[in-house]
Amino acid sequence: MAAEQFNLMKCNPTKKHALNSRRKCQMFTFLCVLLLALLNMWLNGFSFESNHCTQVTILMWYQPYGKPNNLRGDESWVRNCTPCCKIVEQRSLFPMADVVVFHNFELVRGQEKLPLDLPRPPSQRWAWMSLESPVHNGDLKRFAGIFNLTLSYRRDADISIPYGERLAKEADRDDPVQGVAHNKSFLACWVVSNYRSSFKRSQVYKELSAIVPVKVYGRWTKTPLSSEALLPTISRCYFYLAFENSESKDYITEKLWKNAYQSGAVPVVLGAPVKDYEAVAPPQSFIHVDEFASVKELAEYLQQVAGDRKRYSEYFHWKRKWKVKVNNNWGERVCKLCSQFSNLPPNKVYTDLAAWDHVIDAM
Template sequence: MRRHPFLYVLLTSSVIFAVGWQWGFQTLTSPFTSTGHGVITVTVLLWYWPFGSSYNLTGDVCWDRYGVPHCRLVDQRSLYPTADVVVFHNRELQERRQKLPHDLPRPRGQRWVWMSLESPEHNGDLGPYASAFNLTMSYRRDADIKIPYGELVSTEPGGEERGAEGAAVNKSNLVCWVVRNYRSRHRRSQVYRELNAVVPVRVYGRWKGEPLSSQALLPTISRCYFYMAFENSISRDYITEKLWRNAYQGGAVPVVLGPSLEDYRAVAPPNSFIHVDEFASIEDLGNHLKRLAGDKKSYAAYFAWKQNWKVKLYTDWRERLCRICSQYDTLPQHQVYTDLEAWVNG
């Protein structure tokens, strides 16, 4: 059959128009923001800054500072209707200094994030926020967006990280502890009292009237064989800068008290820490520390991980927020936390 050129062109044009119209409609109703070049950018709106301290969001912050592409961080509430994700920090909600924008119509596809780095006992009453949030952002390993206090990253060949050599150089104290708030009922305080009866524990911090400046903190800890990286709350995955910064970056072997041994093993280098729960008694722990400090080879083995790894700390809220974009494609699409309190305390 002979095809008529005019009809062929007309039919082809109709198909192209129909497909193009459908694509255009999907773009208009998409929860994403288009850059105009076929690349999708995720807009993350921080409803208010944690603890009232704001950061500069000028320019392409996530790409320029952290290498995360197609991520737009904003804090102007006027952009709420076009935001893909809105983040709320829990502390300000609990202190009634901020509230959720329930009075505004919620755009279709927009997801709300509950963010907290506090342990469960410090997160307050979460009952009023049932079914309000779609995603969790926490140090917990099972959070939708994981924002740990620190983590391991591999070192480049010839890097500056010091390995086992020099691990015991200039050590003058067996065990050290830096503590700001001392509560006698806390388990860490009980362990301290028992351990101090076996071996001398050098204590710094506001509690002892000997606070350390940020510049003096790590050099002071570096003169200790062991550092008591004791968390003020014992809860799942709650491993803070006491391990990552104070002990690991300070150059002392951490004696840890916090979540389970399994939780520490999941994130920390093998043979790099000593868990209180590994011993039948605190007296046994103290005697073990004395023996280990006198055995240079065994003590140095606790620093072998530094030959291949280094610690990365997370302290900038912008970097934490950028992680939303780096994980965005794998985040649940239609999830709702009907009982946020149960998840937090679980």
């Protein structure tokens, strides 16, 4: 028995040695595979999701409206934009940037300048960005032959960044149209700060308010509304005057998307042509001033609709199939440039930017 135990003890080290050798071999194989995987990742940009994509660098030459933390506040959008695109702000990266974005507001006011003194890489594209209507974009003739891309609320821009948009939604279990006429105290209301008697919207308001009551808020009447009070105040009105300061192609701002739709008031709109509103807004959700032969007819129509709960609720039927999204995030806007970069024309140049950004009618 003692001899058998001795033989077994002699045998165990041999088995243990074989097991250790096998483990070392497996570990060596694993390390080799891991090193090959890391090498492949390094050669392709350290990205699991890139699918061997080429990195695109978007340089914001300066912050829109001079807000130093404007884009940094949207870091979640910048970070989650696309795995193949990065948005940077360091001007030292200019030679490596695929696209450089310039916000027009600062350019036309002389607050910023184009880096025309720097050697521009042949493949680099410059993007002109503006959310202002043409009458507020200044003299663009000086930018002839400089820009390759446009970022604008216009639907025909290279990158369309509208103030808002309609989105399809799943049907609600609860009817969103129920109770839309409750808690209404005023027939119509208007929030305005920049009032000029020569504007068309001011002329329409003057005629309309002479026939029906219009509650006016804003700096013009020295009754400004805080951001917290804005929507609750408008919600007490049957109609909201979503009057733009310019009549321009596709110029439809937060006056429609936020002030009217999110407050629960029916928008009475003035600005872009009817067809432009119909192209982007939820169907049968607004009343356009141009659809009436006179302001008097408009006033009579508003009174009739407000007095008929069924007719008034029809302007909210769109809520059963649609929802609206307000776009006020700069990171999200620039992210569109990233996501559409591969489909952009490579050799486009705006030889007459002023002609593209033409004025339809000034109000």
